[in-house]
Amino acid sequence: MRLPEVEDTVNGPFTMIWSLLLSLFASLTARSVVNGQTPAGLAPKAFLSLPLGTVKPAGWLYDQLVVQTNGLAGHEHDFYHYVSESDWIGGTSYYSSLEEAGSYWFNGMVPNGILLDDPTIQSQVQQFLDYVLDHQDSTGWLGPEVNTTKPRYLWGRYPFFFGAIQMVEANATLTDRVVTAFHKFVALANTMLHNGEGLEDWTRTRWEDFVIVLQWLYDFHPEGNEDLLIDTMKQLKYTGDPWEDVFNETYFPKTAVEDLRNPFPVLTWHGVNMAEGLKALPSTYRFTHNQSDIDAASKGWDLLFQYHGRPSGIYAADEYLAGLEAARGGSYLYQVIGDPKFADRVERITYNALPATLTGDMWSRQYLQQQNQIAAKNMTPNPFPEDGPYSNVFGLEPNYPCCTVNHPQGWPKFISNSFVTTPDQASLVQVYLGPYTVSTMLAATGNKVSVSVDTLYPFSDTLTTTIKATKAFTYYVRIPSWVTNGTISVNGGPSRPVSPTNGLHAVSVHAGTTEFTLDLPSEITIEERPHGSVAVHRGPLHYAFDISRSSRVLAQNAQQPLAVDLEFDATEAWQYAIDPSTLTFHTGTPAGGQLPSPIFDSGLPPFTISVAACPIDWAEGGNTFAAAPPTDPACTGAVTNITLSPFGSTKLRIGEFPTFKAT
Template sequence: MMIRLLSLFPLLGIVGVLAQNTTGLSPKQYLYLPLGAIKPSGWLYDQLMVQTNGLAGNERNFYDYVAQSDWTGGNYTYSNLEEAGSYWFNGLVPNGVIVNDTTIQSQTQYFLDYVFANQDSTGWIGPEVFDSTKPRYLWGRYPFLFGVIQMIEYNSTLSETLIPAIYKFVNLANTMLQSGQGLEPWTETRWEDFCIILQWLYDFYPNGNENLLINTMEMLRNSGVSWQDVFDKQYFPTTATENLVNPFNNTLTWHGVNVAEGLKATAVQYRFTHNQSDLERASSGWDLLFEYHGRPSGIFAADEYLAGLQAIRGTELCDVVETMYSGSYLFQMIGDTKFADRVERIAYNSLPATLTGNMWSRQYLQQQNQVAAMNMNPDPFPTDGAYSNVFGLEPNYPCCTVNHPQGWPKFVTNSFVTTPDQSSLVHVYLGPLNTSTTLANNNAVTVNVDTLYPFSDTLTTTITATSAFTYYVRIPSWVSGGTIAINGGAAQAVNPSNGLQSVSIGAGTTTIVLNVPAEITLENRPESSIAVHRGPLHYAFDISRNQTILAQNAQQPLAVDLQYLATEAWQYAIDPSTLTFNSNPPSSGELPSPIFDAGLPPLTITVTACPVAWGLAGDTFADSPPVSPSCTGAPTNITLWPFGATKLRIGEFPVFNSTQ
């Protein structure tokens, strides 16, 4: 087979062409596949099974906010569809499908049926809160509707009853918005999520309601936060925000989860405004966020509100999964692979780092330099509580317990997309995956990616197709010396255009061997410290720890709150000139399970280090890394591990020169 360059317009050029249509909705650069078309395999399937067998897959059986026993028979609580139930449903729908878990699928079907069975005559979704005077707010229904969309995509026969029910709600929402109802600060910041739902209706089930849908989008945008302004450089905070005056009436604009969701807002509005500046702001706002609040682990800092660059400031688990979803949406809208690069980094670093290996306990806040996970008094977080970095069932706030399950499943479901004409398939996120879909002209295509990536540099992809087509695979920006070989032919250097490598696929079976090696790279951090990367993985010193159970759920003994305390010194400076990459591939060809746990990944980096004077800023959290420290002992070798497998860690190091 021939390897040829990507033959799409340059990014801004194609956007400019698409934007010439100033009626209806502007098209996307790429289209996602319906739920069920993409499945995980290998270690990634195992990771989804760890989640399924862990807290996420078992919440329905015992956790107060979403347990079925707590809301059947008239005991439905307001939180179930105001936030908790909606979050849970949004994540568990794809989880159940992609691992074919019939128990989860029956639970989500029951929840779906129950909610719509209680839709009232006005169109309001779900039962009214008993004896409550709380006004109707729109936002809590958005995650639920995301789950409904996924269920319809998986089983189109559901559309016959669900689409009319959704439109009843849309008509009600439109009327409420005209009267200024249904709005509060959270709804005003998260309007873009409802717009995505409305745009899905417009794209697939318009049913003559195009004017209603666009009018509702416009009212949502006009009644909500202007993300165009929030991500304007003149207003955007460049430091931690607790001592800054927020220039917007809605002070939740700097709230971490709202920012994570708002990242996609101007790209969402571009579809109905057709303004090129909306896409430009989405791209520049993404860059601003990570320039001033970014983490080497891929995510940004927000211990409730944007928190700057210091290594001890926290990042909420909800920030992680919402940023992953926003990044996937932005790649599909704009086509810039910088979004996909970062989502992949987040998935392979930030997401597993903030969960125990067995995924039965999670943090509210993770830290780059995290030398204890305990009840911290004082704590380094100006807004969140001292319990925030404990690994547990619901430390600080329960939202992350019900929202985190969307992270891994939606990473899988967004890992392949098609071009707008549906003639070509694009492999976006690298990992062990398979997909089966029908492209344009009834071209039945199956793709199986056999790899240990990111714990290996090699991906072997087998493609079968009825007809010839063009296949694209993302080449991450960190790849150095990548090669590609087709059907056993000689390896050739990758030559991506706009981040994508193009391969001409013929009818029948084609095998692609892609090699994506990377160099060790350094990232400059505050106080002249550095972070270490190779490929998509960020590396950290995994601090040995002891474990104490602080609390245990009465109904589910596996749901525990865990305290971790360091059992070894962590105060090291490193000599970056001595960094050495080590690969120890498993002899069985299979990775241990769960892969994101201490000592289990097959990749490490060793480095010469020396002990330094590095104290605590409080009783239990690290001070900032010392600048130009002197060694207080003899140099030694330490091992750095993939960040996602560490629970106590140093991820940002002071430096020294071991030859002086």
């Protein structure tokens, strides 16, 4: 990608075995060549990630990690049977170690512990790492394998690898032990793949995670095994699902998929696996060097959100892709490709969909969330074709346990990927906007740099960044696509318009201290949704009507009374149409300049939008969820004003509205 030039005056992101034909086709399309030969080495990324711990949260983002640590995520190791110490120490549960749950938990809690400097969590993840590595067998297999005759399948180890890599980044003394264990495992995995072993549905669809691990080894710790590493990447691609075809517009599903026939293995249309597949193509590009892989990834991204996207930033999947109906339930891409659309989408997801699926105190979470969610309870009739009626209860383990152990990844990994460097390691790039501190050495020039970003963003439009550097360099900051009339003031100078190139604005930083203030206002925008309904946005935030609610405890964990399943019911009318022409933005002033904690709970964010609304007839589906928004409804009562709040703070909500015209 092309970086912006510095201006002199401005200083300015889920079956079956393949048929023979499809297997052959996948293998042929994977064997890409450049100038008639298989390319050597790995293609460079557009940006380079920073080691874990380089970027730390500040302000309200720091508080989010504190709330998460004080909530379910920080206490699972104490009581939750899939990942509690008593279940994997002594080998009472192979599932809890490296089949899925333990790997997921480890992968999320490593960055959580490092970013908060939390000694308890750091001790827990170190103990887990030690236990797994101590139980690597003579063949190189990482286990332990306990109380099971299940074949050796590869994929459950992949999240463990990610966690171990992060531990190496944060503590270099672990490098030799982890890297040695990885290479022993890779040698075994390569043999298994050549023999057709280690493969089942999940391995075939999530092969890209292992490829990314192999690329980390290749980039930083190849140990003379470059050819083996590349060959293992190719074997994973050849034996895995063909994501370049899944994301081909000819085959891509354009509606909810429960009544469609998937021409590929069924897990490719699984919601989580779609995200996995989006990583597959840029990871493939690095060893094929083929632009077609990048193009397919970008096109697949657009198709996914065009046909299944939600105003909250995420795409719809109640297990499998669910289309656009409101009643249904990118960092890696940005670093490889550099297209700002990936970063914009990641920021929207993080500041909307992620907090909306958790209670404010983060002790209870949903499996599925709804754009128009008028209750969170055991639903009869069940609106979800693939998942159970308990799926949108806020609780410890609604529907499946995987998200209980996996959900803590979101905030820590968003934070740790918020800054990157340019490929020449001479410049620093702020990708995601929010409050942070950074301390790093820009390796190309030996430039020691510290950064402090003071802001309430996305609950403010203003960001003040202070940079201290031993040498002059160019600093880049992403200007989101939704910004209108953004300005920058450097070292107290006059405010000048931002001038981003490919989403990045360049700031010339001198040796010593440089301070600049960004003002990044946005207009209220309207997104057209099915049935003539609309969704409301301003900046990265999606706005919804926050329905007041009653709460009832459905279940309580015997070991941890704070881990509860909660039923929410609406205590006020929610059947409204709105007049979009009357939308008005309101800025509140946080007491003492500090946001309340936890910020993502009812009535707490300082930004709101008011709008003229009128009551309408709007049916319920069964008695627990909203039917599709009615098209061109008639008002059944007087016009009134209602307040819309940031989507992430709402637990019951209307996020897609019918419209009317007020007179």
